[in-house]
Every structure is written in C-alpha cells, then in structure tokens.
Amino acid sequence: EEDFEIIDKKQLPDAAELRNEEKAKPEEARWSAPILSLAKKASENLALSYGSALKSASLVGLVSKPGSSDSPAKTNMRCHTMEERANLMNMMKLSIKILIQSALSLGRTLDSDFPPLQQFFVVLEHCLKHGLKVKKTFIGQNKSFFGPLELVEKLCPEASDIATSVKNLPELKTAVGRGRAWLYLALMQKKLADYLKVLLDHKHLLSEFYEPDALMMEEEGAVIVGLLVGLNVIDANLCLKGEDLDSQVGVIDFSLYLKETQDSVGKQDGGITAVLDQKHYVEELNRHLSCTVADLQNKIDCLEKTNSKLQEELAAATDRIGSLQEEQQQLKQQNELIRERSEKSVEVTKEDTKVELDTYKQSRQGLDEMYSDVWKQLKEEKKIRLELEKELELQIGMKTEMEIAMKLLEKDTHEKQDTLVALRQQLEEVKAINLQMFHKSQNAECSLQQKTEAISSFEGKTNEMMSSMKRMEERLQQAEKARQAAEDRCNKMKQELAERLDSCRQQMAQLDSKCSTLEKELKSEKEQRQTLQKELHQEKDATTLLKTELQQMEGLKKELRKLQDEKQQLKKVREEQEQALQEMGLHLSQSKLKMEDIKEVNKALKGHTWLKDDEATHCKQCKKEFSISRRKHHCRNCGDIFCNTCSSNELALPSYPKPVRVCDSCHTLLLQQCSSNSS
Numbered sequence: 001e002e003d004f005e006i007i008d009k010k011q012l013p014d015a016a017e018l019r020n021e022e023k024a025k026p027e028e029a030r031w032s033a034p035i036l037s038l039a040k041k042a043s044e045n046l047a048l049s050y051g052s053a054l055k056s057a058s059l060v061g062l063v064s065k066p067g068s069s070d071s072p073a074k075t076n077m078r079c080h081t082m083e084e085r086a087n088l089m090n091m092m093k094l095s096i097k098i099l100i101q102s103a104l105s106l107g108r109t110l111d112s113d114f115p116p117l118q119q120f121f122v123v124l125e126h127c128l129k130h131g132l133k134v135k136k137t138f139i140g141q142n143k144s145f146f147g148p149l150e151l152v153e154k155l156c157p158e159a160s161d162i163a164t165s166v167k168n169l170p171e172l173k174t175a176v177g178r179g180r181a182w183l184y185l186a187l188m189q190k191k192l193a194d195y196l197k198v199l200l201d202h203k204h205l206l207s208e209f210y211e212p213d214a215l216m217m218e219e220e221g222a223v224i225v226g227l228l229v230g231l232n233v234i235d236a237n238l239c240l241k242g243e244d245l246d247s248q249v250g251v252i253d254f255s256l257y258l259k260e261t262q263d264s265v266g267k268q269d270g271g272i273t274a275v276l277d278q279k280h281y282v283e284e285l286n287r288h289l290s291c292t293v294a295d296l297q298n299k300i301d302c303l304e305k306t307n308s309k310l311q312e313e314l315a316a317a318t319d320r321i322g323s324l325q326e327e328q329q330q331l332k333q334q335n336e337l338i339r340e341r342s343e344k345s346v347e348v349t350k351e352d353t354k355v356e357l358d359t360y361k362q363s364r365q366g367l368d369e370m371y372s373d374v375w376k377q378l379k380e381e382k383k384i385r386l387e388l389e390k391e392l393e394l395q396i397g398m399k400t401e402m403e404i405a406m407k408l409l410e411k412d413t414h415e416k417q418d419t420l421v422a423l424r425q426q427l428e429e430v431k432a433i434n435l436q437m438f439h440k441s442q443n444a445e446c447s448l449q450q451k452t453e454a455i456s457s458f459e460g461k462t463n464e465m466m467s468s469m470k471r472m473e474e475r476l477q478q479a480e481k482a483r484q485a486a487e488d489r490c491n492k493m494k495q496e497l498a499e500r501l502d503s504c505r506q507q508m509a510q511l512d513s514k515c516s517t518l519e520k521e522l523k524s525e526k527e528q529r530q531t532l533q534k535e536l537h538q539e540k541d542a543t544t545l546l547k548t549e550l551q552q553m554e555g556l557k558k559e560l561r562k563l564q565d566e567k568q569q570l571k572k573v574r575e576e577q578e579q580a581l582q583e584m585g586l587h588l589s590q591s592k593l594k595m596e597d598i599k600e601v602n603k604a605l606k607g608h609t610w611l612k613d614d615e616a617t618h619c620k621q622c623k624k625e626f627s628i629s630r631r632k633h634h635c636r637n638c639g640d641i642f643c644n645t646c647s648s649n650e651l652a653l654p655s656y657p658k659p660v661r662v663c664d665s666c667h668t669l670l671l672q673q674c675s676s677n678s679s
Contacts, residue, residue, distance in 0.1 A: 105490020
C-alpha cells in the first residue's frame with residue numbers, strides 16, 4: 001500500500017478546513033462548494049484504495065477456481081462472487097479517480113476518443129454485466145444489461161428522451177450497442193448517478209434481471225452510484241454517429257493505470273495546481289454571477305417602482321371613471337326632466353287640439369243649419385222668374401268666386417296637410433331621439449305608444465276633414481246641377497224677359513260691387529250663398545264671424561310656431577346631449593384602453609412562470625416530443641418552452657432592449673397590441 005500510494009493525505013484539506021472556507025466565502029459562491037468537496041472526497045477514497053485495486057486488478061473478468069477441495073461448493077462460490085464484487089468496485093474507484101484527474105488537468109470537454117473515458121465505460125459495463133440472468137428466447141440465450149436500463153424510462157420520465165433517441169438510431173442493431181449508447185447519453189446529461197440510484201431504489205424490479213448476489217443487488221452497487229456523483233464535474237461531448245458500438249470489445253487496459261502510478265508522483269503538484277486554478281476560475285464565475293444578481297435586483301426595484309406608479313395611475317383612473325359615472329347619472333336625470341317636460345307640452349297641445357276640434361264641430365253645425373236655410377230660400381226664388389234672371393248672372397259671377405274659394409280651400413287643405421306631414425316628421429324625429437336616448441328604459445316605450453296614439457288621432461281627424469270636404473264637393477255638384485237646370489229654364493224665358501234685363505243688369509252691377517268687398521272675407525260656400533238670400537246686414541254679420549275665425553287661425557299658427565321653436569330648442573338640447581354622450585364615450589373608451597394597457601404592463605411586470613427544462617417534455621404548441629435533434633427553447637414573453645419551429649420569431653420586449661426569441665402566439669398578440677396602440 002505504501003508503494004502504490006501517490007497522494008499525500010497532508011496535502012488534502014480536512015473536512016473542518018473545508019467548512020471554514022465555505023463560511024468565509026460569500027453566499028453566492030456556496031453553490032459550487034459541494035461539487036468540489038465531492039471531488040476531493042472521491043480523490044481521498046480512491047487514493048486509499050489505489051494499492052489494493054492494483055493488486056486485484058488482474059482478477060477482473062476471470063473465473064477463480066475453488067481454493068481448496070476440502071471446503072464445500074457453496075462457500076467457494078460465495079467467496080468467488082465476493083472477490084469479483086470487490087475487484088470490480090476497486091477497479092471502478094480507480095477508473096473514476098484517473099478520469100477526474102485527467103479531465104481536470106486538460107480543462108476542456110472530453111471526447112469519445114479519450115482513453116480514460118473509454119476505460120471507464122468498459123469497467124462500468126463489466127459492473128452492470130455482473131450477475132445478469134440468462135434469458136432464453138427462440139433464437140437463443142440472451143444476456144444484455146440494456147434490459148434493466150430500459151426500466152429507468154418507466155421509473156423516471158426524464159429519461160424518456162434518452163430511450164427514444166437510442167431507439168431512433170439506425171446504426172444500433174444489438175442490445176449491447178443500445179446499452180452503451182444509453183450510458184453515453186446519460187453521462188452527457190450528468191444524470192448517470194441519478195438514473196442508477198432510481199434503479200437501486202427499486203430492487204424488486206432488478207431481481208428479474210440480476211442474481212441475488214450480483215453487484216447491483218448488494219451494497220457495492222450503492223457505493224458505485226455514490227462514486228459516479230463526482231463525474232458531474234466533467235463535461236463530455238460524445239458523438240454517437242459513425243461509431244460501431246455493437247462490435248466493440250470491452251477489454252480493460254491495465255497499462256494505463258500502471259503508467260499512471262509511475263507518473264503520478266511527478267505530476268502530483270501539477271494536478272493540485274490545476275485544481276486550485278479551477279477553484280479560482282469557479283470563484284470568478286461566482287463573482288460575475290453575484291454582479292448579475294445585483295443588476296437583476298436593481299431591475300426588480302425599478303420594476304416595483306414603475307408598478308407602484310402604475311397602481312397610482314390605476315387609482316386615479318378609477319376615480320375619473322367614478323366621476324364620469326356620476327356625470328352620466330346627472331345627465332340621465334336631466335334627460336328625464338326634459339322628457340317629462342316634452343310629455344307635458346305634448347299633453348297641452350293635445351288638449352288645445354281637442355278644444356279646437358270642439359269649436360270646429362260647433363261652427364260646422366251652425367254652417368250646416370245655415371246651408372239648409374239657403375236651400376229653402378233658393379227653392380222659393382226659383383219660383384220667382386224675375387229673381388231667377390238676376391240669380392243666373394250672379395251665379396255666373398259667383399261660380400268664378402266659388403272656384404277661387406275652392407282653390408283657396410284646397411291651398412289651405414294642402415298647407416294643413418304639409419303641416420301635418422311636418423308634424424309627423426317631427427314626431428318621428430322625437431321618436432328616434434327617445435329611442436336613442438332611452439332604449440334601455442321602459443318609460444320610453446310608453447311615451448312612444450302615447451305619441452303613436454296621438455298621431456293616429458290626428459290622422460283620424462284629418463280623414464274626417466277630408467270626408468267633410470268631399471261632402472261639400474258633392475253639395476257643390478248638386479248646386480251646379482240645379483244651376484244648369486235653371487239655366488235651361490232661363491234660356492226659354494229670355495225671350496219673354498228681354499225688357500227686364502236692363503233693370504236686372506243695373507242691380508247686378510250693384511251686387512258685383514258689394515261682392516267685390518266680400519271676396520277677401522268669404523272662404524266657404526255656405527257664407528257666399530247667404531249673401532244671395534240675405535241683405536247687406538246679414539252679410540256684415542257673416543264677415544265678422546269670418547274675421548273671428550281668421551283670428552283663431554292666426555292664434556293657432558302662433559301656437560304652432562311656438563311648438564316648432566320648442567322642438568328646435570329640444571333638438572339643440574338633444575344634439576348637445578349627444579355630443580356630451582359621444583365625448584363621454586370617447587373618454588370611457590380611452591380610459592378602457594388605458595386600463596387594458598395598464599393590465600398588460602402589469603402582466604409584463606409580474607411576468608409569467610419561467611418553466612424549468614426538466615418540467616417540459618413536449619412542445620406546448622405543436623405537442624411534439626423533445627429529443628437531441630429537437631431542442632428546447634424558452635419564450636422570453638410567456639416563459640413556456642417550445643421547439644425551434646414554434647419559436648423562430650424575434651421581437652423587442654420592454655424588459656429586453658434587443659430582439660429576443662418569442663413564440664408564435666406571443667408574436668401575433670404583440671403585433672396586434674402595437675397596431676392598436678398606433679391607431
């Protein structure tokens with residue numbers, strides 16, 4: 001043991017010294033202390049067992065014969081298996097020690113051509129093959145260590161990537177080659193010790209593949225797993241393509257370890273200096289990391305300040321929204337007051353129209369009575385021949401006057417119809433205004449129904465007026481027929497009454513002068529025919545009645561003008577209210593946009609959960625499984641993990657001044673937000 005020991009124990013630090021150094025280091029640099037301590041402990045254990053490993057190295061892979069013929073076969077087999085386990089464990093310690101020392105001395109990632117790494121895989125393969133059960137198949141006997149390694153995929157879902165990538169390799173045809181590829185990939189992921197530990201935790205499953213006294217079933221397996229933890233310090237880059245893993249012969253080369261024992265005394269100082277250099281390098285890395293952590297903390301403080309400012313702006317925006325809502329309620333109250341006033345004015349106009357209709361009916365009845373009296377007087381005058389001649393010429397003149405009066409009446413009716421159409425249009429505009437202003441309230445519908453009923457009543461009244469006009473026209477036609485009959489009779493009697501025409505003409509001239517004074521006052525047929533029957537006093541009374549009616553019509557026109565003025569004022573108020581509502585809508589839309597922007601900024605400030613690499617096994621968008629060819633990529637906006645095709649876009653984010661990787665969904669959302677903000 002003294003001949004083969006190459007490292008002095010005094011040069012290695014004790015556990016107490018390591019703890020003091022850890023306490024002296026800052027908190028940011030403590031994460032690297034466990035790895036260095038594991039490497040140093042592993043080197044200590046390997047140095048202690050180096051000599052015994054060399055003595056028993058020649059016995060690896062050989063079947064020892066029974067020591068004495070006197071002992072039973074079972075004790076010999078047990079001793080043999082125990083020696084094999086001890087030899088393999090010592091050989092494993094030696095290969096791990098040399099691999100760590102050579103990797104630290106090189107200071108770079110290891111390739112598949114590195115001899116210590118190749119010998120490590122050979123020794124590990126021998127350890128995994130120890131005590132394997134032989135499985136009989138139709139082809140023959142099969143004895144492969146890839147069977148227990150396949151269980152890792154079921155026990156640990158993180159190893160599914162390794163299993164799928166190994167199965168997808170077309171160059172591997174045997175189970176041995178697949179097992180070797182699995183070990184390569186696990187070492188590159190730095191999870192070889194974790195996967196083997198999972199297997200050792202489920203020994204009831206390993207019993208299907210290993211004998212009870214196999215190395216993986218005993219305590220030596222747990223020791224080997226503990227030694228494999230020290231390999232996490234090494235970075236390996238192994239290429240599986242182009243290598244013939246199926247036909248490689250797993251033979252241990254002892255010359256490598258013998259050379260190492262001869263040269264290790266001279267290279268001891270160089271290894272320690274390399275370890276110290278590595279230690280200083282790790283400390284510098286820790287310092288850089290602490291600087292980045294301080295920068296990130298400053299950024300977090302700035303973000304918290306901006307978040308507080310945004311929260312204050314949110315509170316101000318909510319106050320503004322409350323004030324706008326109060327103003328909206330006040331405007332609604334004002335609209336209700338205006339609506340009540342308009343309803344009252346409409347009711348007043350309805351009452352006035354009812355009074356006017358009553359007066360019109362009363363005047364209508366008086367005119368009908370007078371019209372009947374005129375007809376009686378006309379019948380009496382027909383009997384008198386002298387008066388007939390006078391009446392003929394008067395009727396000819398009165399016919400023209402009646403036509404003029406009829407035209408005037410038609411104009412009046414047309415004007416009334418136009419006023420009715422204008423009133424209808426105004427009522428429809430009022431309806432539209434009420435529908436726009438109070439489409440959400442039930443009171444508006446009641447007011448609209450009342451207005452429609454009022455319109456129907458107005459239409460009924462106009463229909464009654466039209467029917468009365470038609471009756472008047474029928475009576476005029478009857479009068480014309482009677483006049484024609486009288487003209488026929490007069491033509492027969494003209495020969496007899498030629499002498500009396502002169503006196504009648506003189507009287508007609510007098511009557512024409514009187515009728516010219518009454519043309520402006522007479523507007524209806526009944527009053528014109530009264531001038532033929534009555535004397536001048538009765539005609540004056542009729543003119544006074546017509547003047548009173550004209551005054552009433554002028555009063556009605558004034559009231560209509562007042563109503564039109566009130567409607568114009570209501571229209572102005574409505575337009576002002578609509579403008580106010582539009583402004584309020586613009587303010588509300590702007591406030592909503594600000595709220596959405598604030599929410600988005602808060603989301604961006606709060607950030608999404610940054611998924612770890614171990615948590616994601618499939619792409620979030622295309623749901624494809626990750627492998628060595630399909631790598632994982634983080635979206636810098638949402639924090640989820642995607643494949644390269646689903647996250648090939650780049651955009652500048654508030655937290656990143658330069659364009660960074662963004663997934664497709666976040667890319668479209670950010671572009672929409674930019675377009676909405678610009679518009």
